[in-house]
Amino acid sequence: xxxxxxxxxxxxxxxxxxxxxxxxxxxxxxGAMPPPPAPPAPARGNVALGLVVAVxxxxxxxxxxxxxxxxxxxxxGYAAVGVGxxxxxxxxxxxxSHPVLPVxxxxxxxxxVYAGQLIGIAMIGADASGMSVMTIFTDHFDVVTKAWxxxxxxxxxxxxxVGAFAAFSGAKKAAA
Numbered sequence: 001x002x003x004x005x006x007x008x009x010x011x012x013x014x015x016x017x018x019x020x021x022x023x024x025x026x027x028x029x030x031g032a033m034p035p036p037p038a039p040p041a042p043a044r045g046n047v048a049l050g051l052v053v054a055v056x057x058x059x060x061x062x063x064x065x066x067x068x069x070x071x072x073x074x075x076x077g078y079a080a081v082g083v084g085x086x087x088x089x090x091x092x093x094x095x096x097s098h099p100v101l102p103v104x105x106x107x108x109x110x111x112x113v114y115a116g117q118l119i120g121i122a123m124i125g126a127d128a129s130g131m132s133v134m135t136i137f138t139d140h141f142d143v144v145t146k147a148w149x150x151x152x153x154x155x156x157x158x159x160x161x162v163g164a165f166a167a168f169s170g171a172k173k174a175a176a
Contacts, residue, residue: 012033050095057090062112066119084109084163088170097175102168109167
């Protein structure tokens with residue numbers, strides 16, 4: 001009877017040594033480092049955080065939309081869609097799938113697009129009068145809102161509605 005020799009064993013402390021031919025070749029080897037821990041999952045499902053971030057997004061996008069309207073002297077539909085979508089995206093990503101978030105996002109989008117239009121009118125008035133935008137917006141707010149109501153047409157309300165729809169659908173899709 002022929003005697004078989006056992007397979008070579010890996011040298012202690014040498015991770016590159018010959019691996020055994022039988023058993024699990026993917027098993028943990030002596031001296032190997034365990035894999036790093038997985039990063040924590042992003043915060044989702046926190047309705048309060050979703051609402052706070054949506055409000056912040058509404059304020060920021062209102063200012064940006066107002067700057068666009070003031071610089072171009074036109075209401076731009078894609079910008080109103082972007083305002084709504086960003087608000088909904090922020091609310092849905094951090095707030096999760098709570099049913100109140102799409103509705104609140106739509107309402108915040110209406111306010112942000114409206115505020116952006118008012119900021120744009122204040123910027124146009126500041127260029128024409130030589131006063132600062134903040135002076136026009138704060139001291140002459142009644143004039144700004146009157147100018148908005150005189151200039152508002154069907155397209156103005158379409159932009160408000162499209163922004164609200166984009167916020168509603170953005171929050172639903174981001175939460176999925």
